[in-house]
Amino acid sequence: MEKAPCTSPEDLLPVYREKVVPVADTITLNQFEAELLTRRKIHSQEEVLEVMDKLYSMGPDMVVITSSDLLSLRGTDYLMALGSQRTRTPDGSTVTQRIPREMHKVDATFIGTGDSFAAMLLAWMHKHPNNLKVACEKTLSATHHVLQRTRLHNTGC
Numbered sequence: 001m002e003k004a005p006c007t008s009p010e011d012l013l014p015v016y017r018e019k020v021v022p023v024a025d026t027i028t029l030n031q032f033e034a035e036l037l038t039r040r041k042i043h044s045q046e047e048v049l050e051v052m053d054k055l056y057s058m059g060p061d062m063v064v065i066t067s068s069d070l071l072s073l074r075g076t077d078y079l080m081a082l083g084s085q086r087t088r089t090p091d092g093s094t095v096t097q098r099i100p101r102e103m104h105k106v107d108a109t110f111i112g113t114g115d116s117f118a119a120m121l122l123a124w125m126h127k128h129p130n131n132l133k134v135a136c137e138k139t140l141s142a143t144h145h146v147l148q149r150t151r152l153h154n155t156g157c
């Protein structure tokens, strides 16, 4: 999960908030990025849902929090990802599907996992256009395999 300092200049934040997010259909971001965009801190499962609602109110219909280290019920060895999709019913109300998944932490630091996650999610969403659950699960599984293999390649264990 990306921590400060940001890889993007902070003065671009208003551009993301006001120009980019409102025209996005889907956003994938980690907990830190979600906190920055919404100006809210996440300390609990309830708060992550509030932050996701705020992100929906900014425009996208699909929000995927790629990782959070606070929310896993299984402890600090796990990360949580949370996929979520909002659909409008013919009567005008909205239904939100949420797909929380926990993954075992791989004991290493990786760069580019968020980018690779977003690219794989796009590919799996293309293959499974009506099934975010399957797209998220395949993305997480493939990500985990890539990271384990990367670690094995670098450390031999």
Ligand SMILES: Nc1ncnc2c1ncn2[C@@H]1O[C@H](COP(=O)(O)OP(=O)(O)O)[C@@H](O)[C@H]1O
Pocket (backbone or CB within 6 Å): 001, 002, 029, 030, 066, 067, 068, 079, 081, 103, 104, 105, 106, 107, 108, 109, 110, 111, 112, 113, 114, 115, 117, 140, 143, 144, 147
């Ligand atoms: N140390 C890790 N152990 C297990 N999975 C990880 C680890 N780091 C990243 N991932 C995986 O990569 C995905 C994207 O990583 P994340 O840290 O959320 O993105 P970013 O690189 O934007 O901070 C996560 O959903 C998770 O599946």
Ligand SMILES: Cc1ncc(COP(=O)(O)O)c(CN)c1O
Pocket (backbone or CB within 6 Å): 002, 007, 008, 110, 111, 112, 113, 114, 115, 116
């Ligand atoms: C300068 C820079 N470094 C590293 C990364 C990789 O970030 P992440 O680990 O969040 O995918 C990015 C994101 N594209 C970046 O812009």
